[in-house]
Every structure is written in structure tokens, then in C-alpha cells.
Amino acid sequence: MSRYFTEEHEWIDVDGESATIGITDYAQEQLGDIVFAEVPASGTELAKGGDAAVVESVKAASDIYAPVSGTVSEGNSMLEEDPALINGDPEGDGWFFRMTLSDASELESLMNETAYKAFCESL
Amino acid sequence: MSDDGKNLKLPLDAWHRDAGARMVGFAGYEMPIQYEGIMAEHQWTRENAGLFDVSHMGQLGLSGEGVAEALEKIVPGDISALKAGKMRYSLLLAHDGGVLDDMMITNTGRGLYVVVNGAVKHEDIAYMRGELPDGITLNHMEDAALLALQGPKAADALARIGIAPKEEGWPLPIDLYFMEAGPFDWNGVPLGISRSGYTGEDGFEISVPNEHAEALATALCAEPEVKPIGLGARDSLRLEAGLPLYGHDMDPSVDPVEGNASFAISKVRREEGGFHGAERILTALADGPARKLTGFTIDGKMPVREGAQIFDGGRQVGVITSGGFAPTVGQPIAMGFVETALAKVDGKLEAEVRGKRVPLTITKMPFVPNGYHRRGKAK
Numbered sequence: 001m002s003r004y005f006t007e008e009h010e011w012i013d014v015d016g017e018s019a020t021i022g023i024t025d026y027a028q029e030q031l032g033d034i035v036f037a038e039v040p041a042s043g044t045e046l047a048k049g050g051d052a053a054v055v056e057s058v059k060a061a062s063d064i065y066a067p068v069s070g071t072v073s074e075g076n077s078m079l080e081e082d083p084a085l086i087n088g089d090p091e092g093d094g095w096f097f098r099m100t101l102s103d104a105s106e107l108e109s110l111m112n113e114t115a116y117k118a119f120c121e122s123l
Numbered sequence: 124m125s126d127d128g129k130n131l132k133l134p135l136d137a138w139h140r141d142a143g144a145r146m147v148g149f150a151g152y153e154m155p156i157q158y159e160g161i162m163a164e165h166q167w168t169r170e171n172a173g174l175f176d177v178s179h180m181g182q183l184g185l186s187g188e189g190v191a192e193a194l195e196k197i198v199p200g201d202i203s204a205l206k207a208g209k210m211r212y213s214l215l216l217a218h219d220g221g222v223l224d225d226m227m228i229t230n231t232g233r234g235l236y237v238v239v240n241g242a243v244k245h246e247d248i249a250y251m252r253g254e255l256p257d258g259i260t261l262n263h264m265e266d267a268a269l270l271a272l273q274g275p276k277a278a279d280a281l282a283r284i285g286i287a288p289k290e291e292g293w294p295l296p297i298d299l300y301f302m303e304a305g306p307f308d309w310n311g312v313p314l315g316i317s318r319s320g321y322t323g324e325d326g327f328e329i330s331v332p333n334e335h336a337e338a339l340a341t342a343l344c345a346e347p348e349v350k351p352i353g354l355g356a357r358d359s360l361r362l363e364a365g366l367p368l369y370g371h372d373m374d375p376s377v378d379p380v381e382g383n384a385s386f387a388i389s390k391v392r393r394e395e396g397g398f399h400g401a402e403r404i405l406t407a408l409a410d411g412p413a414r415k416l417t418g419f420t421i422d423g424k425m426p427v428r429e430g431a432q433i434f435d436g437g438r439q440v441g442v443i444t445s446g447g448f449a450p451t452v453g454q455p456i457a458m459g460f461v462e463t464a465l466a467k468v469d470g471k472l473e474a475e476v477r478g479k480r481v482p483l484t485i486t487k488m489p490f491v492p493n494g495y496h497r498r499g500k501a502k
Contacts, residue, residue, distance in 0.1 A: 033162040035448035036424045058161040
């Protein structure tokens with residue numbers, strides 16, 4: 001399994017054609033206390049860069065974009081009850097959704113962990 | 124904002140950064156949005172005491188013969204009846220009666236001390252200078268910071284740092300009641316302190332010379348009840364307290380009656396008028412406004428924010444002007460303008476968020492009972 005990152009501070013765990021997507025620890029730290037999350041329903045078709053999910057902190061709503069194209073296989077239903085999971089375990093239980101990739105070559109434009117770390121330090 | 128478009132720094136800028144603040148641009152200044160987190164800071168203020176730096180706000184000194192009467196042309200409050208040591212919430216009125224800003228006006232015994240919103244202070248000052256007669260001096264007190272100490276334990280903390288009345292005949296800060304103010308001395312530093320604030324809690328607002336602001340903030344935060352609190356929690360606290368935020372819940376298109384601020388139009392002024400827009404405002408008072416600033420509780424967890432349209436079935440009947448998750452209430456709340464006929468407590472409406480309808484229940488404000496230390500109220 002490989003983990004990729006985007007400049008919008010999402011992580012993507014890829015295992016064959018299936019991927020799990022969430023936001024990074026850096027992102028949750030920037031957002032602050034998260035009070036609501038809306039994840040896509042199973043079957044939703046996502047295009048790379050399109051709106052995929054919404055996360056709201058006390059202060060503001062933020063869109064989560066699809067890092068790659070594909071079809072949603074599952075949204076994390078635990079976030080509805082407990083959106084603070086995203087603060088507590090952003091890169092684990094606080095995942096947003098799972099999808100089946102439609103074009104694995106889109107992963108090539110994403111960052112690996114080292115590149116993402118350097119990217120965050122440059123901000 | 125400075126002339127080159129950059130945000131200005133507050134007198135306490137370095138102090139905030141040392142305390143771990145995340146700074147954001149607001150009202151032309153770099154300001155602390157949060158330290159440890161908005162929820163924790165909000166709860167701390169409701170249970171203990173929070174120190175807010177509100178030095179971006181405009182502090183104005185007005186003086187001259189007949190200053191109260193002169194100001195009454197542009198505000199609807201009975202300022203000439205305000206006794207020394209008393210303060211009042213009021214509104215700066217445009218010629219058509221629209222609200223240019225909301226403000227606190229204190230009679231210091233030597234003149235009036237006025238606090239206006241940071242985002243519009245330069246416009247307010249220019250307008251007031253144009254409206255007030257030549258004999259009235261308006262001094263923009265840029266040499267003073269403004270700190271707000273808010274929460275049920277604010278008085279306990281303030282009592283411990285050694286503040287004395289500046290002159291004989293004035294009370295100690297903790298002997299002030301809600302909406303009273305006075306001049307004080309802290310180790311030789313002159314302070315203007317009022318028992319007031321914008322969180323719905325008991326508390327104080329303290330005007331302090333810039334060069335002593337850091338020492339005062341440090342002394343207050345050394346008390347076990349006090350932590351520094353950012354702008355984020357200030358917003359969620361004031362929303363729960365049902366207090367409007369100028370530029371969001373009130374603007375020049377809003378008159379005081381619509382804006383739920385009829386209480387700021389003093390009785391004698393209702394009878395005598397004589398302020399800008401009096402005809403429009405007094406008509407709205409007599410007939411009732413067409414729309415009204417109203418509180419809403421949102422069913423479910425999804426916040427409804429500024430700009431969301433309000434519907435009664437298929438018909439748009441209003442708009443949300445402030446909204447967010449309310450940590451003390453434990454669910455999202457909002458305020459917004461709605462047609463007066465529909466603005467009935469417990470009434471059901473809907474807001475539209477990202478194409479979806481969200482149920483709203485009209486709720487009496489404040490959403491959280493206030494803790495003001497009012498004169499005559501049993502402890």
C-alpha cells in the first residue's frame with residue numbers, strides 16, 4: 001500500500017485500484033475544532049479536482065476535493081456522529097471516503113510523504 | 124490597514140505570538156484567532172475568565188461644551204441624561220436612519236469616551252468629525268490598547284492585581300455594576316475600566332496605555348482563572364449571547380428597529396426625535412418593522428452560515444447574517460433577518476445550504492442566559 005498527498009492537504013492510501021482518502025494532520029490543525037463533516041454517498045462519481053466532501057470547523061466550511069477520479073465505494077459514517085474524529089485521528093479513523101480509481105496514472109502527479117513534508121515546511 | 128495595504132500590528136502582537144496564538148488579518152490588523160482552540164477557549168470563558176485583546180477597536184474621546192447634545196444628532200440614545208460613570212449601547216446613524224456602526228458611550232465626567240468597531244473606525248471618525256460642531260474635539264486614542272476580561276470569574280481575578288480608584292469618590296473596579304465605568308490606577312498606570320463586554324458574561328473592558336498593555340495582560344493571565352482567548356471564541360460567545368456583529372447582522376441598510384436594537388432608542392428621544400432618520404425609525408417603531416433580526420436553532424449538526432437564504436416553503440423570507448456551531452448550546456445556531464410576521468418563537472422555517480434544506484426553529488435570544496452583574500440583582 002502506498003500513501004500519496006495533495007497540495008490541498010489530503011492523503012490517499014492506495015491498494016491496487018482501491019483508495020482511502022482523508023485530510024492530513026496539518027489540515028486538521030489549520031481547521032481547528034471540526035463540528036461537521038459531509039462525506040459522499042457510495043456510488044458517487046468523482047472527477048479529479050471536483051467537490052467531494054465538506055468539513056466545517058467552528059469558524060468556517062471548507063470543501064474537500066477529489067484528489068483523483070473514480071467511484072465512491074464507502075463514506076465514513078462515523079464522521080456524522082463524531083466529526084471530532086477528524087481532529088483526533090485524521091490519518092486513521094478520521095478518514096473521509098473510499099473509492100475505486102478510474103485512472104491510476106493520476107497518482108503520478110501527487111506527492112509522497114517526504115515531498116509533502118517539505119511542502120508543509122515551505123508554507 | 125496601513126497605507127501600503129499591509130495589516131497593522133497590535134501593541135500586544137509579540138505577546139500573542141509568545142502565547143501560541145495563530146494570527147489572522149481582521150479589521151486591518153493581525154489578530155489572534157485562537158490559542159489552544161476555539162471550543163476550549165469558548166468553554167473556558169463561560170466557566171472561568173478569558174482575556175481578549177480588542178485593541179483594533181476605535182477608542183475615541185469626545186469633549187467640548189454641549190458634547191452630549193451634539194452627539195444626540197447622530198445617535199438615538201439619551202446621552203445628555205447619562206451620568207458620570209455610566210455607559211450606554213448606542214448606534215451611529217446615517218442621514219437616512221441606517222446604522223453606520225454600533226458603539227459604547229461612557230460619560231467619564233470630563234467628556235464622552237466612545238468605543239466603535241475596528242473595521243469601520245476610520246469611516247466613523249470622519250463622519251463624526253463632519254457631523255459634530257467645531258467646538259467639539261474628537262480625539263482618536265491610538266496610544267491606548269483595549270483588553271476585555273470576560274467570564275464568571277473575571278471579577279475574582281481583577282480584584283487580585285492591585286487596582287485602586289484614581290480619584291476619591293470612585294468605586295473599586297469590582298464594585299462597578301454592569302454598564303458602569305471609572306478611572307483607575309494600577310501601579311501608577313492610568314486605566315479606564317468599565318463593567319461591560321460582548322460575550323454575555325460578567326466582565327470588564329480595560330483601556331490601558333500601549334506601553335503598559337503587555338504588563339497588564341501578563342499580570343491578568345498570571346491569575347489562575349485567566350487565559351488569553353482569541354477572536355474565534357469571541358465570535359461564538361457573542362453569537363450565543365444574541366449580540367449582533369456590525370458588518371454582518373447590522374449594516375447601513377438596517378435601521379435600529381429591524382436590527383433588534385429598539386432598546387437603544389431612549390424614551391425621551393422617541394418623544395422628541397431630533398436624530399438622523401428619526402422619521403423612518405419612529406415610524407418603524409410605531410408600525411413595527413417589515414423584517415426583524417431573529418435567532419434560530421438548527422436541527423442536526425450542519426452549521427448554517429452567513430448568506431444562507433431562509434425559506435417558508437417555496438418562498439424566500441429572509442437571510443442568515445451570522446451562524447455557526449455554538450459550543451455551550453451544543454448545536455448550531457444562527458441569526459438572520461426574516462419577515463416580521465414569521466418571526467415567532469418556536470416557528471419553523473428552512474435554510475438552504477449547498478442546495479439542501481435545513482430545518483430552523485426560531486429561538487428567543489440570548490441562546491445562553493447572560494451573566495451580567497446588574498445593579499439590584501441578587502447575587
